[in-house]
Amino acid sequence: MSSPPRPVPDPDVAGALFWEAAARHELVLQKCASCGTIRHPPRPMCPVCNSMESIFEQASGRGRIWSWVVAHAPVLPSFADKVPYNVVVVELEEGVRMIGNLLDIENDAIAEGMEVVVDFEDVEQGVSLPVWRPA
Numbered sequence: 001m002s003s004p005p006r007p008v009p010d011p012d013v014a015g016a017l018f019w020e021a022a023a024r025h026e027l028v029l030q031k032c033a034s035c036g037t038i039r040h041p042p043r044p045m046c047p048v049c050n051s052m053e054s055i056f057e058q059a060s061g062r063g064r065i066w067s068w069v070v071a072h073a074p075v076l077p078s079f080a081d082k083v084p085y086n087v088v089v090v091e092l093e094e095g096v097r098m099i100g101n102l103l104d105i106e107n108d109a110i111a112e113g114m115e116v117v118v119d120f121e122d123v124e125q126g127v128s129l130p131v132w133r134p135a
């Protein structure tokens with residue numbers, strides 16, 4: 001039995017450049033053009049100085065596991081063939097947090113503070129998701 005198609009990101013204006021970079025397998029982060037604050041997920045206004053101007057810069061692609069859960073019951077039928085799967089929160093070296101899946105590891109081996117590096121999973125033509133692997 002095959003699962004329904006996996007839902008894919010539907011970027012808004014603020015997030016379009018992030019997802020375009022991900023499709024090229026590049027991890028970028030939004031940075032305020034006025035005060036330099038890095039923010040994620042992308043959004044129109046800087047929460048520090050209220051500037052509407054921003055740029056996207058290449059991220060290190062490195063971080064540590066900040067938190068995680070293991071899903072045993074799929075939230076959506078699309079994920080039925082993936083359970084149990086993990087969902088991790090990675091704290092990037094740049095100080096922002098990003099959600100994704102940690103691959104190449106048994107779920108019970110995931111640990112707080114574990115060093116991870118970004119990779120990309122191609123989910124359909126032109127759409128790639130950042131995923132994480134143990135460093």
Ligand SMILES: [Zn+2]
Pocket residue numbers: 032033034035036037046047048049050051
């Ligand atoms: Zn700012």
